[in-house]
Amino acid sequence: MSAEVVVNVPVQARLLEKRRESPDTFTLTLESPPSISGGKFFFAPGQFNMLGVPGLGEVPISISGDPANPKKLVHTVRAVGNITEAITATHPGACLTVRGPFGAGWPVDQTRTGSKEIIVVAGGVGLPPLRPAIYHFLANPALYPVVTLLYGARNPLDLVFKRELEQWTKRSRMRVEITVDRAGSSGWLGRVGVVTNLIGQVKFNPDRVTALVCGPEIMLRYTLMELEKRGVGPANIYVSMERNMQCGTRFCGHCQWGPYFICKDGPVFRYDHIKDWFSLQEI
């Protein structure tokens, strides 16, 4: 997968489709900019782009589409502040700016042993950065015979990719377990409780499993503890750290984290490489 990167100069990409995932989260499908690799935007699962609104600014957003379909550039964005609100308010037909792809992605090549089990643990809008890896695992059953997705969200309304989750649950070979922190009086009949509970409830072989984890940082910490409790070694756990960053090229130093720059060395890290930095509050 050779990627032509647009590192320093943002290019314009037309918004083709906008789909509401939850009250504040949207999936945006952009046309891959024609100027890049003949309209094909190649990326590795877990990489991100700097996505922006012309004249306003740009923010890091993971690519949430299928790496096997480089003609479309898909991102899932939660509106939390100025720029993400402006991005999600953009109408189809208008253009956003794109710079990327950046960063080290999920270990989809290292896990190609054919005998390993994969566990994907996602919390909230931590699922979109994992979706390209899931597509890759599902498209390669011989390489990834056993795949499990554990997904937790705040409440049933906040679950993203609802239709796809249903398809994966009913029609894919992936085991899918979903839980919400609060069911309220929504009529939800699925599980209620934190996503870390699910780790104790699924069967896997800790010596053969590779875990991919993405979500809010507190959820990451508890998930890592739970995986370690189940005997999964830190070298077999990968986490995505979504701290604030600016340049995407290791230049500005905004995202320095211990010896690493999240924009370049991450956002995906092998847990044993960052374990010492993980729970330090002052960095």
Add this chain to the structure above:
Amino acid sequence: MFEEILVRHPFFHQLNPDQLREIALHCEQLNYETGEYIFKEGKKADRFFLVLHGQVALEIHDPGRGPLIIQTLCDEDLMGWSWLFSPNRWHFDARAVKPTRLLAIEGSWLHEQIEADPKLGYLFMSRVAQIMFDRLQATRLQLMDIYSKEPAQPMRGRKL
């Protein structure tokens, strides 16, 4: 048959075959259809359950909002500790949200056993404490509302 189930469950590891056989004599298998209540808040609590298959919702009833699910339990989870502690009444409703098979263990009998045999009592209570600890941690995480845009910070001091 119940003995085999107990042997396989981590909660009962370290119990000797005689103890397991005895406990098995005080077990009963129960089946519930979707929507059926297993126990109700305020009623006498005299046993605890091992979920063999299915899914159970622990609920609290709020007039005006109806039942609010606090937590769900599924295969291999243990459910119900109120029989151990005074006033021995259930604190929540438990309702099957899928067809559910449970193993019910007679609490009052077990209570007598663990009081008479401190070694068994220690083993049993340390297992119970571990489960309660795990559930307390999970509940704390749930309370932190970590997925909200501005996570609640229950530990950050507010002036009293």
